[in-house]
Amino acid sequence: MSEKEPSICEEKNYNTLFHDYYESATKYIYYKCGDLQQAEDIVQNVFIKLWKLCATISFSKAKAYIYRACNNLFLNEVEHKKVVLKHQKTLVQNIDNESPDFLVEMDEFREKLMAAINTLAVREREVFLLSRVEKKTYKEISEMTGLTVKAIERRMSKALRELREQLGKEIKV
Amino acid sequence: MAEHYETDETFLARWIEGKLSDEERMAFEKTEAFKEFELINKQAQLLSAPSIDAEAAFQKVKSKLQEEKPTKVRSLRRWFAVAASVVLLLGLGYLFTATQTHTTAIGATQTIALQDGIEIHLNSGSSITHKRFFWSLDKEVDLEGEAYFVIEKGNDFAVNTSKGQVTVLGTEFNIKDRGVFQVKCYEGKVSFTADDTDVGTILTQGEQLLIEKDKQIEESTFEAQAPSWRNGISNFEEQPLYLVLEELTYLYPITFESSTVDTDRLFTGSFTHNDLETALKTTLIPMGIRYEITSTGNTIILSEK
Incomplete structure (x- = not known):
């Protein structure tokens, strides 16, 4: 029983x-x-x-x-607005011990990353943010959204490709 | 050459979760794009959503629930409870007080069988009222007119009349509560208690009591197997004529115009319930009374010969 x-x-x-x-x-x-x-x-x-x-x-x-x-x-709510994200500054400073130039560059990059995230379609944006910011596994995201893990993986991959397309030229490797 | 991350639509997702095979991962790490993806991934993980005050939200939700519950949900329930109680009380009241009345028309008789072997034969122009429910707890009837009762032994049965209460314990008896009040016991034992006394008059088989108008109770004996009206005949022994005329009006749909006739004279005899013409002849002619039936057929005009 x-x-x-x-x-x-x-x-x-x-x-x-x-x-x-x-x-x-x-x-x-x-x-x-x-x-x-x-x-x-x-x-x-x-x-x-x-x-x-x-x-x-x-x-x-x-x-x-x-x-x-x-x-x-x-x-039922139609309007989709831009997501405003915060930057966890303290964490960054602890991890990275880079030159001031680099830090300024990274700050700029994050601004652009946030802007790029907001250009994603909502379906990719939510999956990307749940995975990267909320650190949810695909299985957890699947439970939340009611989508299959496979669908989540497709959206996640697409989000990454689109972000790279927009940001690739900004990245000096 | 097209890279895996471009052709395999779950490749990047699997890389994020560390699910690529060593071979796939090593090949991927050699590409130009890898460093860009890695930077995006690293930096994205350093972002966070605006902070959410879950505790404040919790308090807000709780207070909303508090507001809604007593005013809406609970009060409605309370009203339902009140309404249900009222319905229940009315229902119970109805159960305990509801009555059923059987009435016979002029010239008609009816037999009513109640629970516990109680049979009531109602003469014409009479009515009997009893409780609709819980009959066995309170075996009492109200009688107007005349009825013959057959009561199985063991029943604590009572009949309320205009003159008093007749109580029995298994018997057959007739009560006539019209112009004259008469109780006749055909079998067993009955007790009559007048409304204004506490002392009962006990009648056994073949005994009857009579109250004429507001006179005292007269007891006497009679010989009969069952009241004559049960056989479609009304019997009178030295009864004033007005009682005979009254009896006729219970059995036939007629009224008498008798102002010029002395109706106090005594009558002994009987009349049938089946034929008005014969009934009038057998009662009026021996008394030396002439009668005329009006054109409507409802009024009989009496006059001395």
Whole structure:
């Protein structure tokens, strides 16, 4: 006999789901729409809905439900904006001990990289950012988007080729 | 020569995840493009999304849920509960108080069989009312008019009349509650308790009691197997004529115009329930009364010969 699943209607379990998936789901939607406020609203609405439907959704299906519901809500919102990304400066300085010239060059390069990312189609942009920025595996991205791993790999490869096409001439090797 | 990363549509994705074979990877690392891809990959990994305050969002969602629940979800549930209780109470009230009435028209009789072997034969122009549900808990009927009761032994049965209550324990008896009040016991034992007394009058087989107008209770005996009305005949022994006329109006759809006639005279005899003409002849002619039926057929005008 299978173990009885925890109920989402129990506040403790609901809170766990919120803390586990809120941020991740919000970033996912942000990478699609480029509007953080909109992304937060969508995900918050999904979590409100999740509480109301707590009796009808099993705990193990909650993760899939959250991403799918976010995605569905987002499809209704038409506008796609540019994603604004931050640069983790501290990390860079610790890793690299390069010349000031190089650092300036890299700063410029990252600006161009961000611009290039925003020229990607949304379907490639979201996969690329989930993989590179959120460090999700293709399998995890597949669970979030409902696409196959193969489809994720195709989008990822295409994103990389397009980014190189735009940035190749900027890179002095 | 076309490179793998251009022809194989998952090649770069696999490189990112470190899933290329050593051979593929070494060949790829020798290409011009490799360094560009590697720079893109490295730099992209140093980017991050704007920070998200999950705790603030959590509080926001919680407060929204708090707002919605008591006002919408709960109050609606409470109203449902109130409505359901009212319906339930009304339903229970209905169960306990609902009654059923059987009424016979002029000239018609009806037999009503109730649970626990109680049979009520209702004479014409009479009605009986009993509880619709939980009959066995409260075997009581309200009677107007005349009825013959056949009650199986072991029943605690009562009949409420305009003069008082008749209670029984397995018997056959007739109650007539019209101009005259009469209880006749055909079998077993019945008890009559007038409304204004606590003392019951007990009747056994062949005993009857009579209350004429507001007079005292008169007890007497009779000989009969069943009341005559059950055989389609009304019997009278030294009864005032007005009672006979009244009885006729219960059995036939007629009224009498009798203002010029002395209706206090006593009558002994019987009339049939099946034929108005015969019934009028057998009751009125021996009394020396003439009768005329009006053109509508509903009013009988009486006069002295």
